[in-house]
Amino acid sequence: REYACSKREEAISNFRFVGKLESATPYGNGHINDTFLLVFSQPDMGNHRVILQRLNNEIFKKPEEVMANILGVTSYLKKQIIANNGDPDRETLNIILTKDGKPFYKDSIGSYWRAYFFIEGATCFEKVEKEEDFYESAYAFGHFQMLLSDYPADTLYETIVGFHDTASRFETFKKVVQADVCGRASAVQEEINFVLQREELIHILPDMFQAGKLPLRVTHNDTKLNNIMIDNCTGKAVCVIDLDTVMPGFAVNDFGDSIRFGASTAAEDERDLEKVSCDMALFECYVKGYLKGCEGKLTDTEVSLLAAGAKLMTFECGMRFLTDYLDGDHYFKIHREGHNLDRCRTQFKLVQDMENKWDTMTKIVEKYGS
Template identity: 45%
Template sequence: MEKLIGIAIKFDFGETVKSIVRFGSGHINDTYLVDTTGKKFILQKVNTAIFKNIENLTSNILVITDHYNRKIATADYRDLSLKPLYLIPCKEGNYFFRDDNNGCWRMFNYIEKSICYDRIDSEKKAYNAAHTFGLFQKILSDLDPKLIHEIIPDFHNMKSRYKNFLKVVKENPVNRLNSVKKEVQFVENRIAEMISLQQLIDDGKIPIRITHNDTKINNILFDENDNALSVIDLDIVMPGSVLFDFGDAIRTGAAMADEDEQDLTKVGIDIGLFEAYVKGYLYSTKQFLVSEEISNLAFSAKYMTFIMGLRFLTDYLDGDKYYKIHHSNHNLHRVCAQFRQVEILENNFEIMKGIVQSSQ
């Protein structure tokens, strides 16, 4: 703890450190809770293997939190439970600190009496999560996306992901191609439809906005009454389509099984959770979304589930270089579960479109 205290006191929070302990369940950055004689703070060691440009990453967070915090203090949002989130500066004035091993550290304020959920287990939670991410997009809707750096280029770009996939298929670096011919054909049978959404974005029919890009419910802090306090984990907030956020929220939040479920009979979508999510999301966003965005909400769930399956399949063919795996076929199990979920979404697509239409 002594080393961590030495790092923590580089930041200008004006208190004496009492303790520092591991905090949260994040898989990317190392997170600690700093308890002091006054307030508590969040200390993070940033994973620079993934986030290579710490200057751009920090710039994004500063621009986003400044805009967000100013907006939630206005009359339009003052009656809500939303709390500000901000970086604590270093005593030397910067907003990150590099240790002797070139490790990169930063500090956030801690939001007291907050609760974090790992699963959406009720329609109320689905509605509140959707309403919260929708509010986040609404608050940032008048912030110019050009002010925000693209931390991971082409993150949800289907054309780019498919191009990478074809390259790995051609090279077949670890000789796994023959074992996944069925899955490769699944991709080929659907890729034209999936690219059509990316084409709408490229043609300007679906606008580029500032999006969160990791809309799992555990990136929202709630109070004890399930009122949202803050959206967290802003590292990959970037320019993109709101459909990426909505679709990925459905992929993780309305799914009836984990993304690597081996028993494919357990894979499915909870239509009740989907409907609650649609209603919560549109309550926050329908005033600023364009018709092409709303009409593609149901499709975005298929898009994001497919693109994750495509990424898992690409990684499997490439020798499991990107995603952490717990056994040799872990990525393949993810592929099968995601592609089965795509089939189920296809089977429920007309119902989902009807829910979106009736919720406007």
């Protein structure tokens, strides 16, 4: 943070900011980038606020590509929002360019900075407290999909290669089981078999795509509640933020990941599996909001695959936790012995629960999808 501070001044002086800088302070609860709130004053015009972020260069190896994706998508969104009589200053992130016209500034030691206008009069919630907020997040991500439904998704960079390539993650899993570097495999045979028995899941989406039945979409890939802003007055979703992981992908994966963590009745690392299930009321709430937001822009095939997307994303996530557990906990940070195994078990419990509730899930999707 100290390091970020010294370079922050350098970064600030290189953007096209207007007015006099009054303050610059760390801001928000993001886990990935360093986020700062800047306040600028102008005579007779009062203050305005800006978000300045230093990108995490551990995670984003090609920040230029991240920013090219964000610039492409936000420029397009702006036009779409205007065409839909919306407010382009509030309903999308707005990039502030640098003095030499770039969407990022690279400082003298190689860190990347970017700036957005602050979205005023709206709040980011950390946890689902009301069902309405979950509905709003569903609506927001559906609406995002709707606005971008004609965007040429194949022109976006794949900034994290193979992010939802479940088949290649499955191959990695098998290799890690074979190698068994920590000698943990024999004690988790049940979990390993759980994965192996569901191998057919990994082919569903790629096969559909290969057959030309599943469109490539602009996906967000971090569809959490705290990545949308909710209007302080109306309680309605205003804007989808945090576009770092925007990539070409499948809409059902975004949907599925939201269900995986948003409709679960327990924390991702809950040890008491009795507490873990997929809440059908929350599932219904999300389906309803998402499809409403999409305004019919999803194809029938995509709609018919929503429940599968939920199961698939949960399966993939559980498999990744198990892989990391077997491999010695290198990827996901652990805070206790067996943490990744606990996480894997909650995900597999959810998968099982979805399998048990499959009829209900498909009926809910049919109810709102037709």
